Amino acid sequence: MTPIRTLIALAGGAALAVAAPALAHTRLISSNPAANATVKAPAAITLQFSERLVPTFSKFDLSTAHHTVVPVRTAVSADGQQIVGTPTAALAAGEYTVTWTAASVDGHRINGHFNFKVG
Amino acid sequence: MLEAAIVAARLLQYSGAAVLFGTALFCAFALPPRTLLPGARALVASGALVLCLASLGLIAAQASLFAGSFHDGLTREALAAVATEMDLGKAALVRAAVAAVAFVLVLLFASPRKPRWRAVAGLSAVAAASLAWLGHAGASVGPLAPWQLIADVVHVLAACAWIGALPGFLLLARAGSRDHGRRLLHRALAGFAGTGSVLVALLLMTGLANALFLIGPDHLVDVWATDYGRALAAKLVLFAAMLLLAANNRWRLTPALARLPGPAAAGALRRSIALEGLAGIGVLAAVAWLGTLPPPALV
Numbered sequence: 408m409t410p411i412r413t414l415i416a417l418a419g420g421a422a423l424a425v426a427a428p429a430l431a432h433t434r435l436i437s438s439n440p441a442a443n444a445t446v447k448a449p450a451a452i453t454l455q456f457s458e459r460l461v462p463t464f465s466k467f468d469l470s471t472a473h474h475t476v477v478p479v480r481t482a483v484s485a486d487g488q489q490i491v492g493t494p495t496a497a498l499a500a501g502e503y504t505v506t507w508t509a510a511s512v513d514g515h516r517i518n519g520h521f522n523f524k525v526g
Numbered sequence: 527m528l529e530a531a532i533v534a535a536r537l538l539q540y541s542g543a544a545v546l547f548g549t550a551l552f553c554a555f556a557l558p559p560r561t562l563l564p565g566a567r568a569l570v571a572s573g574a575l576v577l578c579l580a581s582l583g584l585i586a587a588q589a590s591l592f593a594g595s596f597h598d599g600l601t602r603e604a605l606a607a608v609a610t611e612m613d614l615g616k617a618a619l620v621r622a623a624v625a626a627v628a629f630v631l632v633l634l635f636a637s638p639r640k641p642r643w644r645a646v647a648g649l650s651a652v653a654a655a656s657l658a659w660l661g662h663a664g665a666s667v668g669p670l671a672p673w674q675l676i677a678d679v680v681h682v683l684a685a686c687a688w689i690g691a692l693p694g695f696l697l698l699a700r701a702g703s704r705d706h707g708r709r710l711l712h713r714a715l716a717g718f719a720g721t722g723s724v725l726v727a728l729l730l731m732t733g734l735a736n737a738l739f740l741i742g743p744d745h746l747v748d749v750w751a752t753d754y755g756r757a758l759a760a761k762l763v764l765f766a767a768m769l770l771l772a773a774n775n776r777w778r779l780t781p782a783l784a785r786l787p788g789p790a791a792a793g794a795l796r797r798s799i800a801l802e803g804l805a806g807i808g809v810l811a812a813v814a815w816l817g818t819l820p821p822p823a824l825v
Contacts, residue, residue, distance in 0.1 A: 461612055463592075463593075463611075464592040512613060513613055514612055
């Protein structure tokens with residue numbers, strides 16, 4: 408990117424930041440495995456959020472397509488923006504659903520779910 | 527059920543703060559000189575107690591909401607997480623502590639003199655201002671966030687000053703002998719007119735600023751179809767009712783009391799002020815509900 412373009416991008420970003428509603432909106436930015444992705448059995452499942460979370464109230468459950476709960480240990484990362492879950496045993500091939508719930512430091516409670524496939 | 531507990535804890539905090547800060551402010555500045563107001567101490571002390579307990583109650587209710595149930599929320603871990611890691615919890619803890627100090631201070635009054643009321647009013651201003659962190663402004667980010675918080679603090683303080691003055695006037699209407707009480711009431715009401723206008727102006731300006739922040743120019747039309755819009759509409763209607771009653775008090779009933787200081791004029795004023803107070807509680811209830819709804823700018 409040329410310096411001029413960088414400047415324009417920065418100025419545009421700054422203008423957006425000023426014009427945007429001044430409200431924090433905690434949300435799930437991305438996950439690994441990604442939603443609807445087909446992957447090899449992951450050692451860890453990571454959910455990346457836009458704001459700092461309160462560890463006590465932020466976790467997720469993992470279940471199979473047959474609604475069987477799969478044991479998983481979750482923890483919030485040091486920077487507070489990730490929930491990392493480690494399945495206690497390797498995941499077998501099949502569909503999985505991650506059902507997450509999180510509370511942000513600024514007092515919002517959010518939740519959601521997504522699927523991925525091990526194959 | 528959990529949501530209802532949170533709305534209740536919020537309403538109790540707003541009401542407690544209005545009585546603690548607003549009525550103390552009334553005693554410090556709006557009361558005619560050398561006037562003792564029987565009942566003011568008990569009233570302000572109860573406001574402090576309600577504010578203190580409701581602030582602690584809010585921490586418990588929020589912990590239950592975040593944990594999913596009262597059973598999981600009323601644990602040491604969940605309560606500590608809200609009180610030490612979340613801004614609204616920290617603010618509630620500060621508020622509870624300040625309200626507790628104000629409670630003791632009010633109870634220790636041997637004679638309720640004005641300098642002491644000023645101290646109580648100053649202290650409780652901190653507790654009332656911290657209510658801004660209970661609302662959506664507390665969750666703001668970005669370059670405008672500090673301005674939004676300042677607007678919210680001014681809004682909360684002005685609202686508490688207005689609503690909390692109403693029980694002060696009602697107590698004054700009963701103070702002393704009947705004739706004396708009516709004269710005092712008239713003096714205090716006439717003296718409050720300027721303050722009242724300033725409070726209304728502040729409320730309108732900061733309210734408008736908050737509405738712009740929380741609704742956003744893009745949602746001015748569609749907001750009224752949402753729960754947020756309905757709660758806001760209820761608040762605005764009740765606010766308008768308060769304004770009409772206040773205007774009627776100021777331009778009709780107060781001059782009438784001066785012309786003919788009899789029981790009829792005083793009774794009309796008392797009823798009108800009580801009605802204004804009820805509308806004020808309605809406004810606080812609408813605000814308690816509003817804080818739990820997502821504002822359109824966030825959705």
